[in-house]
Amino acid sequence: MNKQESPILFLIVGRNEPLYSSEFISNQTTISDSITRQNYFVMHSALDLVDKCAFTYPQMYLKTVDKVNHQMVTVFLTASHVKLMLLHSGKGDDVMKAFFMEVYELYVKLSMNPFYQFDTHITSKDFDDRVRAIGRRYLLS
Amino acid sequence: MSKSANIAAAGHALWANIPKVNTELFALTYGSLITEILRDYDQDIPEINLQLERIGHSIGVRCVDELLAKSEVNGISIPMCKDLRETAEVIAKIGFRMFLGVNCDVGKLTDKSFSLYLSENPLNIFVELPSSSEDEGTNGPDWNQLKYSNIYCGVIRGALEQVNLKVECSFVRDVLRGDEVNEIRVDVKEVLAEGAGEDYHEE
Numbered sequence: 001m002n003k004q005e006s007p008i009l010f011l012i013v014g015r016n017e018p019l020y021s022s023e024f025i026s027n028q029t030t031i032s033d034s035i036t037r038q039n040y041f042v043m044h045s046a047l048d049l050v051d052k053c054a055f056t057y058p059q060m061y062l063k064t065v066d067k068v069n070h071q072m073v074t075v076f077l078t079a080s081h082v083k084l085m086l087l088h089s090g091k092g093d094d095v096m097k098a099f100f101m102e103v104y105e106l107y108v109k110l111s112m113n114p115f116y117q118f119d120t121h122i123t124s125k126d127f128d129d130r131v132r133a134i135g136r137r138y139l140l141s
Numbered sequence: 142m143s144k145s146a147n148i149a150a151a152g153h154a155l156w157a158n159i160p161k162v163n164t165e166l167f168a169l170t171y172g173s174l175i176t177e178i179l180r181d182y183d184q185d186i187p188e189i190n191l192q193l194e195r196i197g198h199s200i201g202v203r204c205v206d207e208l209l210a211k212s213e214v215n216g217i218s219i220p221m222c223k224d225l226r227e228t229a230e231v232i233a234k235i236g237f238r239m240f241l242g243v244n245c246d247v248g249k250l251t252d253k254s255f256s257l258y259l260s261e262n263p264l265n266i267f268v269e270l271p272s273s274s275e276d277e278g279t280n281g282p283d284w285n286q287l288k289y290s291n292i293y294c295g296v297i298r299g300a301l302e303q304v305n306l307k308v309e310c311s312f313v314r315d316v317l318r319g320d321e322v323n324e325i326r327v328d329v330k331e332v333l334a335e336g337a338g339e340d341y342h343e344e
Binding site: 109114123124126 | 165168169270
């Protein structure tokens with residue numbers, strides 16, 4: 001009946017490449033291969049805009065940096081220039097801020113692990129489970 | 142009954158008076174020590190466990206004097222241990238409490254060995270052992286064999302050596318590997334002879 005938006009894509013991008021990615025899919029979303037690949041392209045092109053905002057905006061939470069069709073890219077920039085990026089179609093500001101803060105806390109805890117090297121792929125299953133739980137809680141309600 | 146209460150009270154009192162350091166700083170420092178040792182010894186896990194134990198040993202030989210000196214200064218009397226149970230209690234209730242601020246329990250006591258249970262370990266608060274993935278095969282190190290807090294075993298061994306007890310210490314259960322508590326098994330191998338060598342005996 002009411003076709004929902006495309007899946008919400010969450011990426012953690014380090015200095016050179018994505019370190020972690022996950023998708024948050026609700027029941028009514030349509031998933032097709034071309035949409036997914038387009039999502040990554042949109043995220044990639046948003047990176048330049050992030051860098052532009054990084055040195056002008058005083059906050060860590062950069063709000064929406066880019067708008068493509070009906071989708072928006074919202075970014076949270078950490079102190080070490082690791083970008084937490086979210087591709088979505090219209091979520092409330094408070095919801096996203098809360099989501100980013102929780103994921104940021106998880107990321108900080110992960111980086112305190114002596115076995116995790118900065119700017120490497122995040123392979124911890126525990127981290128993955130928790131991010132998905134947070135995503136389900138905030139983004140799919 | 143009251144003796145163990147006294148020992149526990151002594152532990153708490155000593156912990157209150159001892160200078161403290163930030164837990165996170167402590168954990169992060171130990172974490173970077175582990176990563177450095179991993180790099181030095183080329184991820185050879187059994188060798189690393191051995192090195193941690195030796196580092197602990199150097200720390201342990203100084204701990205006993207520290208414990209007795211601090212208790213003297215604070216006017217807390219720790220009664221001389223008559224048997225292994227009392228020794229274990231002092232290590233658990235006073236030693237671990239005073240130096241780390243953690244609760245430690247004694248169990249599985251026989252006349253030549255005992256177990257120490259640590260429910261909370263300040264060294265591994267941020268740690269998650271990396272998983273040995275399938276595509277690494279036999280080339281990657283077996284992280285399950287790494288005894289992350291093996292330094293404790295060395296400390297206990299060094300400390301008891303100063304009081305003439307030769308022991309062997311090992312980690313049998315580890316929270317990082319999925320068990321519920323950390324368990325350290327201490328086996329007494331022999332009681333060393335009292336006193337200094339023959340050269341020091343009076344004529």
